[in-house]
Amino acid sequence: MTYTHLLFDADDTLFDYPKAESSALLGTLEYEGLPGTVEVMEAYQSINQQLWREFEQGTITLASLRTERFARLFTQLGLKTRSEVELISEYYLDRLGEGHELIDGAYEICSSLMEAGYRLSIITNGIKKVQTSRIAKSALNGMFEQIIVSEDTGYQKPHPGIFDYAFNKLGITDKSRVMIIGDSLTSDMQGGISYGIATCWFNPQGKPNTLGLQPTYEIRSLAEIKALVASGRKLFM
Template identity: 30%
Template structure:
């Protein structure tokens, strides 16, 4: 049964493709890496990487060894293209580039300012590399809006594992299904994760995708709808 928030106090935000434009940061960083290692065809190489990376994060979200999977991904992808590299080295280079991906989605600053003015406690709950995500949050100017940032590398497990959310209730003992909601773009990690933790969820769905197998508490397609939903919960 879906959680129903009575008096909203905590809003837990996903980061990538909810607040920050991860697609833009990823494309820029990936192009730099692939060009640096002289791939013969950028289009083919990007397609190969994206397909493999999707599998990597699916494995991480199901409990796979994140460090090993991430450190091997460029070695595997470039290896398929006949290019031999040291996986951990390329991963570090990619993380450094991605850490400079500060692009926010349009309207983020206004939304967060309004929510802070309404005295809501804002948290970030994101899968990813600790240093990379913190650099992006700071670089985008988002850090002052959030009371705490929970990142899977530091937590030790990734969304949708309910233990990821247990880290939040450990730090904030009064955070309960009655006063908290998860906001995110991913059905697999954000919405399923919220369901696993017994939390209400808001699916940020600007591309009008169809939900399958998991049902968010509420679906919004833009920040105006999201703001109205949170302020009138």
């Protein structure tokens, strides 16, 4: 099967989110006069990951997530802040929106696919002003037909609603021509499988698949995408 529409996840697929997060968090802590220790950084990452899982499951809203991660962090570690948590959250989001470092090979593969005539879009869970800012500041700016952010759609991957929104925006009627490429089994792969489109699991570290999901493809590097989209050949299955 030859695919024509490629839906890319953003964070940890095309963009180096840990770098952006670390830089934004350190800047925010410094702004508040708080220590940017390993303990604080690790606690935030653990809390944030848990909240995003809750968001995927629909048990917390995006608006609540934005402030709750900091509220939990400061409570857990007993940290006193100079600003209200809402202001801290906004400062952090502004800093996060500046983080546009790419995963190795992201520019090369997107540029190559675009030149070859594939229609590229981004479909990402996240906060619109952060994601659009990061994409606009990056070398990938202008390569995507649509940038689908969960905050705009009212749904988050893996919910089918975000895929309905994307298909309507792109005017897609043939699911067999579409593939989603992402690093997350629970949002990207589960969402794509449930929606009935091809899935490509970007798994550069070779992590075990413990969820029993069966992605159409599994790749270790982004450079492998060009060969598989044309041939339909399964690479690491």
